[in-house]
Structures are given as C-alpha cells and as structure tokens.
Amino acid sequence: MQANLSMTAEVLEQHNLTQAEYDRILSILGRSPNLTELGIFSVMWSEHCSYKSSKLHLKRLPTRGPQVLQGPGENAGIIDIGDGYAVAFKIESHNHPSFVEPYQGAATGVGGILRDIFTMGARPIAAMNSLRFGPLDQPRNRQIMEGVVAGIAGYGNCFGVPTVGGEVVFGECYSQNPLVNAFALGLFRKDRIFYGKAAGIGNPVIYVGAKTGRDGIHGATMASAEFDEASESKRPNVQVGDPFLEKLLLEACLESMKTGAVVGIQDMGAAGLTCSTCEMGGRADTGIEIDLAKVPQREEGMTPYEIMLSESQERMLLVAERGREEEIVRIFRKWEIDAVAIGEVTGDGMLRILDRKAKVAEIPNRALTDEAPLYNRPVAAPTPTSPAPAPPGALSMDWGKLLECFLASPNLSSREWVYRQYDHMVRTNTVQFPGADAAVVRVKNTRKALAMSLDGNGRYCRQDPRVGAQLAVAESCRNLVCAGARPLAATNCLNMGNPEKPEIMWQMTQVVEGMAEACLALGTPITGGNVSLYNETLGEGIDPTPVIGMVGLIEPLSRLRSSWFVQEGHRVVLLGPLVGGARGYSSAVRHSLARLQPLRERGADVYSRWVSRLPCPPLDLDLEVRVQRACREGIESGLILSAHDCSDGGLAVALAEMGFSRDGAGTLGAEILLPRSDEVGEVLFAEYPSRILVTVAEGNLAALEKIAVLQGVPVTPLGQVVPDVLSVRSADSVVLERSVASLEETWRNCLGGFFADPL
Amino acid sequence: MKAKVFVSLKKSVLDPQGKTIHHSLQNIGFGKITEVRQGKFFEIDFDSELTRKEVQAEVEKIARDVLTNPVIEEFSYRIE
Amino acid sequence: MKAKVFVSLKKSVLDPQGKTIHHSLQNIGFGKITEVRQGKFFEIDFDSELTRKEVQAEVEKIARDVLTNPVIEEFSYRIE
Amino acid sequence: MKFGVLIFPGSNCEHDAYHAVRKVLGQPAEFIWHQSTDLRDCQAIIVPGGFSYGDYLRTGAIARFSPVMGAVRRFADRGGLVLGICNGFQILLETGLLPGAMLRNRGLKYVCQQVSIRVENVRIPFTALAREGDVWTIPIGHMEGNYTLDAESLRSLERNRQVVFRYCAADGEITAGANPNGSVANVAGICNARGNVLGMMPHPERASEPLLGSEDGVRLFQSMIRSRS
Ligand SMILES: Nc1ncnc2c1ncn2[C@@H]1O[C@H](COP(=O)(O)OP(=O)(O)O)[C@@H](O)[C@H]1O
C-alpha cells in the first residue's frame, strides 16, 4: 500500500474530520490511514452519509405498520397497496448543489432520487419537488428559481416521469440557502423487490452506467459544511446530469432484474463507489473487493482517491449470481451502457480496493456504515419571546382588497408558471393535475390510484418547531384526504442549519418529536427520508424546514375528488372550527391585521410580510384526526363532491381557489354568510388548522352534518355555489364581494410576471 | 461591428451532449472521431458608433456575466 | 486533428433564443446591441492518422448530414 | 387494425400509445425496436413521443438514421399510415417525410398543458370521423414545437390542405393568444400530400379516456381504424 502520510491538522480539516474522529480511525485500522482511506472515511463519516448528528433522534420516529414492507435504512421505503402491488418512495435534498449551479444541481437531484427508486426494482411513475427560494424581487433569486425549475424539468421530462406536484415557498432566509427537495415514487410487484445487499461470497460485483470522471469529488463533505466565500473555489465539484443515459440505465436495470441473476443492486449517489460498496457489504455482513483498474473511466490518470470519491452521475453497482454475469452484460450492451465486473463479494467483511492488483485501501465495511460516529450534540432551547400584545377592538377593513393582495403574493399565487414546464402527463396516469390539494396517479389494470403531497412550513417551525412539524404532517394528510385517499405512510426531509449550534439541535429534537406525535396520531409511519444540515451561509441559517411527503391510496377510483366547485347550487360547508385554538393566536392575528393598514404600497408582498409575523397556530391532533375521518366518511358515502384544505391564506383564499377555472371550465363563485360578525378578519384569513371546505348537493347537507356530529367535529354550512362572484356577508352587511374571474387573473399572473416573457 | 462568442463546458466537466453525439456519430458510421464536445455560439452585432475597444469591453462583460455560467463553462470570443 | 463546426440559423429564420437574449441584454443596460443570434458549436477530434484532406471531407459530411437541418440552418467550419 | 409502435432508446410515450390503441381501442399492437427493419405486417405505425436518442443535437436528428426509419419510409411510400406524435412529428420532419422544421418554443420553455386545436382537414384517414371545424381538447408537452417553414412552402402546404390541426381558442377561433409555442400559422399538425403520413405536436394518446380529462384523441385512432376496414 502507498506510504502513510502524516496527518496534519490541515489535511484533517480539508476532510472535515475532527481529531477525535481521526483517533478513532487509527484505532479501527490499528495503523494510520493512507490518503485514499482517509478520503473514504471522510465521506462515509460526513453528516450527509452517516447522519451522525441526527440518527439518535430519528430513532424516535414511528416506522412500523401493517402496510410497511420496508422502513428506513434502504434506498427507499416501501408500502403495500394491495393486490400484489407495492410502491417505493423517498425524498432527497439537493440544496447546496442547487445554490452553486441551479440547473445542474436540481437536475442531478432529480436523477439521484429516481435511481433510489428504480434500484429497488420499481419503475418511477411520479415525481414531485419542494422548493424554497428567496424573494423574487431580487434578480439572483429569480435566476436560481428559473434554473432550478428548468433543471427539474430538463431531467424529469427527458427521463419520462411525470412531475405531478410539489410546493414552492418564498422567504428571506432562503436567499442564500435555497432548498431543493426532490421526491419520487415507483410502482412494482410486491414479490419483485431488490435490495442493496452484497450477498453470496464469490458473487461478481458489476459496475454499470456512466464512466467515472472527476465530478463532484467531495460533494458529500461539501454538503456537510457551511457555505462561505471560499466555497466559490469548490465549484468545479459540480456534477452534470445526463437524463438520457439515466433512462437507458432504468430500462437496462429493470430488464436485467427480470433475469433472476441480480442478487443485489444499489445506486451510486453521494460518495459514489465508496458508499455503494461498503453499504452493500455492510447490509449483507460480507466484504467486497474491487479492482479500480477495471472501473470505466472518463478521464485519464485518475487516482484511487479520485475514483473512489467521484460522484459521477448515472451509475449503479450490482451483485450478480456467479456464472450469470454474461446475461446481465448482454442486456446492458443492448441499451449501449457499460457493464463491467470489477470485483467480487468476499467473506471477511472488509472493503478492499486494489489498483492493478496492488492494495490501495482496506477498511472493515461496518466501520464505515453502522459503526460510524454518532453524536448526541448539545441542545439548548432559545429564550421565549414576549407574549402578544392585547388585541385591538373590532376591525374594519376592505376585506376584498386584502384578499386581492393576498392572492397576488408569490406565496399564494398560482404555480402554473412552474408546473407548465414539467411534463406532468407522460405515462397517462395523472388523473389529478398539479394545482389541486394532492397529486393523483392511477394504477393501470386496478381500481386504485395513489395520492401524494409535499408539505412544509419553515415560518411556523421557526416559531415552534414541534407544532410546526405537526402542522406539516397534518396538512399533508389532509391534502390526501381531500382527494379521497386514505393516507398510508410518509417520507421526510429535515432541512436545518448547523447542528453544532445547540439551538439548531434543539430545533431538530423538537421537529422530530412533533413529527413522531403527528404521524402516530394519524397512523402514517415514516418509511424513510433525508437530513440536510448546515444550510447556512456566512452564519445566516434557514428556518428549520421539515418537508413531509405523504402517500395515500384511493380505492376504488370513484372516490377521487377534486378541490374545485362542481356546480351551481351545491352547498358549501366547513368541516372543523370556524375560529379556534388558543387565545394567543387569535389575538395575534387580529393585532397583525390591524397593523396592515394602509394595505398596499405598490408591489409589496402583503401576505408574506403579514404571515412572517404571525405565531404558529395551535393544533389539536385529536380534532385533526376526527376532521379527516369525517371528510373521508363524507367522501366514501358519496355525499362530499369536492373538498379543499384551508391552509395558507385561510378560509377566504380557499373559497376563492375553489371557484377558479381549470381546463377550460369557467369560474364559479359562492355566496357565503358568516355566522359570527365580530371576528370577520380572523374567520376569513387566520390559518387555523384542521379545516376542510367541502361541497354537497342541497339534499345531502343533513346527512353530512350527521357524520360530523358523530365524529365530534364542528360543522358549519357557509352558503352555496353561485355563478361568477364571491360574496361574503356577515350579519346584514356585505363584507367582501369580488368577481372570481378578476381574482383569478391576479392570482394566475403573479409568478409569470416576475419572469415576463419578452416576446 | 460583430462579435462572435463561443461558450463551451470546461474540460473538467462532463459533456453529456457531446458524448451522446459522439456515440451516435460512431453508430452511423463515422468511426474516426475520438471526441466531440458541444458548445454554444453567439453572434452579437453592435452599433456602428462604438470603437473596437468599447466593443471588446462590452463583449467581455456580456460573455462573463450573461452568456456563461462560470461554474461549468468558459468562453472565448472574436471581433470582426 | 481538431475541427470546429459552427451551426447557425439561416438569416431568414427567426431566432427565438437570440431575440430573448438581445431583449434581456437591453433590459440590463447593454443598449448598443443591434442583434443577437444564437447557434451551436462543436469541437470534433479526429484520429491522428487522418490527413487534413480526409478530415475535411469527413467534417463536411458530418456537418451537412448530421449537425445541421438544412431547412433552417447553415454551417461553417475550421480545421486546426 | 394492427398498430406498430416504434421504440427508440429515449422514447417515453411508447407505452402510452400502446395502451391507447391496445387497451382503450382494443386493437392488436406490437412494439418495434429501433434496430429492426421488420414492421411485422402492421397496418399503421406510430412514432411516439420522447427523446429518441437523447435529442441533445436536435430533436429527431439521429433517429432519421435508424434502421427502423428506413423501413417506415418504405412503408409510407407504399401508402401505409404513419402517425408521428410530438417527438415522432419531429422525427418525421428530420426524415423528410413531412416538410418544415421545428424551432425552440417562442417562450423558450417546455410547455405542458391542455390546448384546443381545430380540425382543418377531414378528408384524410386520420380525421375522417371528425367534422371540419371541430375543436378538440388535447395536451401538449414539448420544448421544440415552434413549427417553421418558408413562405412559399407554407402557401403550397395550405393550398394542398396539408395543415390538419391548428391551435385555437376554446371557441375555435385561430388567435395569437391560443398559440402556445409560436408555430407559423398556428400549425399543430400537418400531413403529407398523399394524406397517409400525419405529424402532430399534441398527444392524442393523452386524451383517450375521460379520466385523463379528454377523449377527443380517440376519434383520431378510430378514424385510422375505420379507414382500413
Ligand atoms: N429524516 C429521516 N427520517 C427517516 N429516515 C431517514 C431520514 N433521513 C434519512 N433516513 C434514512 O436513512 C437512510 C440513508 O439515507 P440516505 O443516505 O439519504 O440514502 P441514499 O444513500 O439513498 O442517499 C435511508 O434509508 C433513509 O430513508
């Protein structure tokens, strides 16, 4: 082996390793490592790969249930959807790369999550993404957003997966730290699942896919360090995606899995060859020996260090049954993809790397995976902020004007500018297009459809990370329920700041606790996820932003509901409280509404400014569960004809949205009578959770009320669907009246206005 | 005055487009090619009042700030 | 040997990309530009055994038959 | 009627087209690999959407050299029905089976949405069951659908009634606002002079079941079937 170098503090720092971690390496190896080995340790022990700061906390998440076939620990979680079918799904962050190079960063993020899905044998049938950017009045933020959206589109559209939904949120704290979380879901037969295990001593290890280049060396450690000005110089690390090659890789992998010759398979994501070899060995309790000379290489003169750490995209590692390599190689050749046996599975538990037969690294697999360092980092709660001031008296404002302003906010407006760039229809399964509460794809040849939704709310998590996380889970579930689905399970991405700061660790413990509580209450175990820490630039961190991806089942498909008014004359009913929760929230809402006068300085984002000052609303998980149950029952019994979750912007925004046109159908309005006159502002605009707007035929109102009462859920008939105009009366006066078409225009043109097409 | 700006991926960056085109060219019978890289090319016409020097300053700025992404691309130009 | 092939849209064809870039350049203060057109640019490396003449024949063929769509595009090239 | 659906390595709408003709319309159908020159007695060929060979150079540029397209050209010359959808249309243009070329969309971005198209010619096998002026709701999804052709050729195209579909407003009016990509004369689909080769950017297979939001695409497939029975 190559001479051991003396480890200066500088070398360790370049590798993001502490002295204590280095000492541990010495004791594991019983000698000092060479540079290649140090590099291997450094990526596997990075935050990104080892979860060293978060793992202890993640253990508290509920992960089991009869529907769960695979929980956390594999490339993706898997749930049973009945009739022999299963789905694999997961979410991944690509935040840092998307800041450095928006188009390629986002594109390779999509590529990575798709590989996580098809490496398990599932064909990806839907993708979504959760995006956060700084405010669009800054050109740099527009540039990042434009690149990210184009990158997601460029990759997903070519690959042939429909991008069916997601979320886009704007906030100051994301200016230097945009968040790009990509979700994918794949479908397969339950008895055809593949795992990332290197089982069977003597079995060949086969490298398939793109050639290895010097891309993204140290990407994993980069994603685990705060950004500073010097990051500029790390830029050559950027990876470039090749969606066409990924498509070929998908087809070749699925075809080779059909032969029965594939024993185990794993994508090469962060930390590429290093991660896939030691994880596959670690899971099967075997060793792996590979010869780097056999690895297909794009560039000349690559060192073992570079080959092992390269993050070139569109590659997989596969373990085949001994003697059947040829079958597999033939299939990859048909798709014009490299497939080369580079080593074999051994019985000694070691990761052994050779270079033309000379040993260049030798490390126990488990030291890199299960036995990586774990930290219980110090936690400190922040000092509580002062309580809200006493509420002012009755408010009188131009509520119609306020609604207009809200709908013109980038945080509430139509996302069409974004999803129009995504092919959301390919595979002809998309039965609920983007824009609804949940995305829905049907499962051909069955009576089933899958509903899915991504939700997060950094601004509430900043106020109260525990309740904020609960709210995100609750909203995600509620979105599925509105579509007629039964929520089954969730994945999550924890986007946070620097875990070495005790208050950030406190946020993490709170977020995990809140998520665990909500998932337990709602019966949706967590089957996997991703943690992205160090989302800080120059010491400026993001709001803690857990993103929940929820998947549910609609069966039979006739239960599918949309979130738009169906027909004039239908009754509009609110399930859940009209106003509710603790006093503090309600008075804070009123107080901040009072401060909104005068309404609109030209172009100001009134909604975002308003909401950033609001505290996190309280959530009664028990009530939430009952509201969702009532809605499901109402749909299952055929009473509820459409349902829409009241979330950002409150009741007024939800009512307006239900009337907007879609796919050529015209607008509809509603005539609403508020039963309480003293709290118009809170009723219309506060973001109380646990509320769903539904419509029923006139004659079915009583039956719906009965269901709600039996569930112990407040139910309020608000009015009925009418043509053209949204009007709200309270006592005897009209408090809001607007043409839906004009509200819609404001709402629809907001985002596009920032990216005006010059032609 | 006219400027031609050539933008190409840095040598260290993977060029999937060039690679795929190379592969396709080989498949349809052009076997003597060892590498293909694809870039972009811009022709920019300037107001005739500008001096060569002014055009040059302008072009460099445009190429650096607008036409390339310095993270993965580099440029060269020619003024005619 | 290396060939550089430049493919651009025929003058008679409207260039949506060039137009947009022109427009954005004007918006951000580059007012002295009268036109922008965007094209593609390929660097092709050939086997060192080929003579210049052979390379030239090969390049012309590739450029004409593959790299351009004669309905809308034209090309020029340089061998280095 | 037996349909053949081509598969290029980067095709991604081949299963959708297959599903539409096989499952929705109940016709026999077969996939045909790009390396094959045997069209297996198919009576109609669908060149599906996707990114044939990556399309990094130009959409459809490489597909034109594939063995299967040689066979398709001979098939078309003999009067066989060929339907190119989206990338398939782009391939037919590059192959020379249809005139004109595609530029990047006027807005420079990929566009995926439902559009309205007006049926302009019902005297060809692909639209025989429609009436002239019918408005169909049908999705598009492309980056390069900005059809272009020189003025002289466009005049001859119009004269021969080769413009089969145009983008229109919901009421059938041909307006600039209804044009999603900048296509000349709002062209959404054209056929060859003989009327047996059709290329269109909208996806009829994505409009073939009520669940998907429209069934208008079915009329196109039914017209094809009827024409040969
Ligand atoms: N926030 C989380 N909640 C639950 N499971 C998680 C979370 N973050 C990561 N995991 C699980 O840890 C494992 C390792 O994740 P990761 O390193 O992101 O996988 P990959 O190698 O595919 O990138 C996965 O099984 C993942 O589901």
Ligand SMILES: [Mg+2]
């Ligand atoms: Mg993985």
